Structure formats: structure tokens, C-alpha cells
Amino acid sequence: xxxxxxxxxxxxxxxxxxxxxxxxxxxxxxxxxxxxxxxxxxxxxxxxxxxxxxxxxxxxxxxxxxxxxxxxxxxxxxxxxxxxxxxxxxxxxxxxxxxxxxxxxxxxxxxxxxxxxxxxxxxxxxxxxxxxxxxxxxxxxxxxxxxxxxxxxxxxxxxxxxxxxxxxxxxxxxxxxxxxxxxxxxxxxxxxxxxxxxxxxxxxxxxxxxxxxxxxxxxxxxxxxxxxxxxxxxxxxxxxxxxxxxxxxxxxxxxxxxxxxxxxxxxxxxxxxxxxxxxxxxxxxxxxxxxxxxxxxxxxxxxxxxxxxxxxxxxxxxxx
Numbered sequence: 467x468x469x470x471x472x473x474x475x476x477x478x479x480x481x482x483x484x485x486x487x488x489x490x491x492x493x494x495x496x497x498x499x500x501x502x503x504x505x506x507x508x509x510x511x512x513x514x515x516x517x518x519x520x521x522x523x524x525x526x527x528x529x530x531x532x533x534x535x536x537x538x539x540x541x542x543x544x545x546x547x548x549x550x551x552x553x554x555x556x557x558x559x560x561x562x563x564x565x566x567x568x569x570x571x572x573x574x575x576x577x578x579x580x581x582x583x584x585x586x587x588x589x590x591x592x593x594x595x596x597x598x599x600x601x602x603x604x605x606x607x608x609x610x611x612x613x614x615x616x617x618x619x620x621x622x623x624x625x626x627x628x629x630x631x632x633x634x635x636x637x638x639x640x641x642x643x644x645x646x647x648x649x650x651x652x653x654x655x656x657x658x659x660x661x662x663x664x665x666x667x668x669x670x671x672x673x674x675x676x677x678x679x680x681x682x683x684x685x686x687x688x689x690x691x692x693x694x695x696x697x698x699x700x701x702x703x704x705x706x707x708x709x710x711x712x713x714x715x716x717x718x719x720x721x722x723x724x725x726x727x728x729x730x731x732x733x734x735x736x737x738x739x740x741x742x743x744x745x746x747x748x749x750x751x752x753x754x755x756x757x758x759x760x761x762x763x764x765x766x767x768x769x770x771x772x773x774x775x776x777x778x779x780x781x782x783x784x785x786x
Contacts, residue, residue: 505736505737506732506733506734506735506736506737506738506741506742507733507737507741507742507745509729509730509732509733509736509737509742510729510730510733510737510741510742510745510746511745511748512729513726513727513729513730513733513745513746513749514726514745514746514747514748514749514751514752515749515752516722516723516725516726516729516749517722517723517726517746517749517752518595518749518750518751518752518753518756519718519722519752519753519756520718520719520720520721520722520723520726521582521583521586521591521595521719521749521753522591522752522753522756522757522760523715523716523718523719523722524536524537524540524579524582524583524586524715524716524719524723525582525583525586525587525591525594525753526715527540527583527708527712527715527716527719528583528584528586528587529586529587530709530711530712530715531708531709531712531716533580533583533584533587534580534695534698534699534702535699535708536583536708536712536716536719537576537579537580537583537691537695538692538695538696538698538699539708539713539716539720540716540717540719540720540723541576541688541691541692541695541720541723542692542720543716543717543720543721544688544720544721544723544724545688545692547720547721547724547725548681548684548685548688548724551681551684551724551728552680552681552682552685555680555681556680557678557679557680557681557682558678558679558680559676559678559679559682560679560682561676561679561682563676564675564676564679564682564683564686565682565683565685565686565689566686567671567672567674567675567683567686568671568672568675568682568683568684568685568686568687568689568690569686569687569689569690570667570671570690571667571668571669571671571672571683571686571687571690572668572686572687572688572689572690572691572692573690573691573694574664574665574667574668574671575664575665575667575668575687575691576664576690576691576692576694576695577660577664577694578598578602578660578661578662578663578664578665578667578668579661579664579691579723580695581657581658581660581661581664582594582595582598582657582658582661582665584654584657585598585654585655585656585657585658585661586654587654588653588654588657589653589654589655589658590653590654590757590763591753591754591756591757591761591763592750592753592754592757592758592763592769593654593655593658594654594655594657594658595658595749595750595753595754596632596633596750596754596772596776597632597633597655597658597659597662598658598659598661598662598665598750599632599662599747599748599749599750600629600632600633600662600747601658601659601661601662601663601665601666602661602662602663602664602665602666602669602743602747603628603629603632603666603743603744603747604629604662604666605662605663605665605666605667605669605670606666606669606670606673606739606740606743607625607629607740607743607744609670609739610738610739610740610743611740613739615738615739615740615741616738617738617740617741620782621738621741621782623782624744624778624779624782625740625741625744625779626779627775627776627778627779627782628744628745628747628748628775628776628779628782629744629779630775630779631772631773631774631775631776631778631779632747632748632750632772632776633772634768634769634771634772634775665747666743668687669730669734669739669743669746672687672727672730672731672734673734673739675731677735681728681731683731684724684727684728684731687727726746726749730742730746733745733746744779748776748779750773750776751773751776754769754773755773
């Protein structure tokens with residue numbers, strides 16, 4: 467864990483400033499945006515907040531237990547919430563295709579989550595999370611463009627700004643005392659790239675589910691993730707149980723993951739995938755701020771600027 471004395475003189479002043487910019491941008495967007503365009507963007511922003519908070523909790527838990535074990539148990543907790551959502555909001559249609567799309571998404575997303583938690587447990591959350599998001603945004607964004615999505619020029623400029631900001635945050639020069647790899651980059655970057663590819667594939671697969679399927683694809687997603695995860699736990703040595711204090715973190719991570727997935731699913735059904743995917747990929751803002759406030763991780767001036775730039779990109783995308 468890093469020392470509390472960083473580049474900022476006060477406690478959490480950078481987090482407060484970035485948070486104020488974020489909510490100001492959201493309020494302005496809510497005031498000016500068209501309602502039809504606004505709803506999927508708001509859902510995507512809420513999804514990003516849930517993803518970011520869940521990843522922070524999962525990263526904390528993975529510093530106390532094996533990432534594979536943390537993901538497998540958190541997915542079980544998420545399954546219970548899916549069943550409750552399925553009962554409360556039954557889909558209009560139950561199709562095998564939607565279940566299979568969900569299973570494919572779950573397999574890729576589960577692998578990405580293991581890689582992300584491992585990266586978060588080894589390196590700085592403020593670096594690993596943004597790089598994961600950058601890679602995860604590029605994959606579905608390119609897919610959406612190739613599939614015929616045509617967002618406005620303002621929204622596309624916001625997407626470019628957001629992607630640029632994500633990489634500025636992730637590739638800022640390392641500070642003294644920060645673990646680095648052979649290229650003087652933060653530890654956990656290989657896992658971040660692997661996680662981004664897995665999450666990008668997850669977004670693509672899930673967006674192909676029928677609009678009438680409700681949360682049914684998420685049932686397939688849990689089946690697609692739980693089966694290989696628990697199979698690996700069965701053949702690998704080591705205990706499966708998690709200590710009580712860590713288990714609370716795992717529970718929070720699992721529930722937030724399902725909430726974020728559900729919000730993303732509904733956002734893609736009423737908005738453009740290329741915009742929804744990039745907005746959702748801004749979840750590192752939540753992870754970075756939580757890491758700063760709770761773990762007192764140091765942020766360089768360029769990283770803080772990158773976070774603020776990412777939030778400005780969010781406003782451009784939503785307003786477009």
C-alpha cells in the first residue's frame with residue numbers, strides 16, 4: 467500500500483475536485499439532452515459507477531485471497547440476484563439463442579474479471595483499471611462502427627476524448643515507490659490488457675441478445691462463467707472458502723457486477739453500442755476515486771488531468 471503523502475497537499479482534494487466536475491457534467495447533460503438519447507446514456511453512466519465500485523471491492527478482496535476464488539464466489543452471489551431480477555422482471559421471450567449469447571458473454575467476461583482482479587491485486591488500481599477500460603472500449607467501439615452505428619460528430623469527439631483520457635491515466639510516468647515492469651510501467655498491465663479484451667468481447671456478445679429477453683441473457687452469462695471457474699477451482703490445489711471479513715467485499719463485488727451488467731444490457735437496447743460501450747468503459751473514474759479516498763493511492767498531476775478529461779468526454783458523449 468502506498469504512503470499517504472502524495473502530490474497533493476490536502477486529504478482527497480483531487481478526488482473532491484474530480485467528483486465535483488463529474489456531477490456538474492452530469493447535471494448539465496441532464497438539463498440539455500434529448501430524453502430519447504438521455505436514457506441509455508444515463509443507464510450507461512450508472513453502469514460504469516457500479517462496475518467501478520464493484521471492481522474496487524473485488525480488487526481489495528483479491529489482495530487477501532486468490533483472484534480465481536474471489537471471482538468464482540462473487541459470481542455465485544450475483545446468480546442469486548439474477549434469479550430475483552428474473553422473477554421481478556420476467557422477459558417477454560425465452561430463447562436458446564439469447565441464453566447462448568449470454569453464455570458466450572459470461573465465459574469471456576469471467577476470464578476478463580479474473581485477469582482484472584489479479585492485475586488490481588498486483589498493481590495500482592488507478593493504473594490497471596483505466597488501461598483495462600481503454601482496451602475494453604476499443605473492441606466493441608470498432609465492432610459497432612463496422613456494424614453500422616453512426617453517432618453524431620459531437621458524440622464521436624467525446625468518445626475520442628474519453629479513450630485518450632483513459633490511456634493518459636494509465637500510461638502516466640510511475641511515481642517513486644510504485645511497482646514497475648521491465649518497461650518502467652506499472653505492474654499488472656499484462657492482466658489489464660487481457661481483461662480489456664475479455665470485457666470487450668463480453669459487451670459485443672451481450673448486445674446481440676434480443677430486446678425482449680430481459681435479464682434472461684444474464685442467466686446464460688452466469689452459466690458461462692460459473693462452470694469453467696468452479697471447474698478450475700476443483701482441479702487446482704488450495705481451499706475454496708473465504709474469510710468472513712473478505713467475504714463481505716466479495717458479496718459487494720458480486721452484487722454490483724450484476725447491477726452493472728443489467729444496466730448495460732438495457733442501455734444497449736435503446737442506445738448506440740459505440741457510445742454505450744465507451745460510456746460504460748469510464749468505470750475507472752469510480753475505481754480511481756475510491757482508491758484515492760480509501761487506500762490513499764497517489765495520483766500524479768497527469769493522471770488527475772486524465773480523470774477530469776475522461777469525465778468531460780462523458781458529458782460530450784451524453785450530450786451528443
